[in-house]
Amino acid sequence: MAIQILNSLTRKKEEFVPINGKTVNIYCCGVTV
Numbered sequence: 001m002a003i004q005i006l007n008s009l010t011r012k013k014e015e016f017v018p019i020n021g022k023t024v025n026i027y028c029c030g031v032t033v
Contacts, residue, residue: 003016018024 004013005016
């Protein structure tokens, strides 16, 4: 199953493909409530 994300620069949906094909790392910064 493919995941699509919105590219805020081009305003188009793009298929998300992990760099190494398996693992996805997410970095979030900001206040956690």
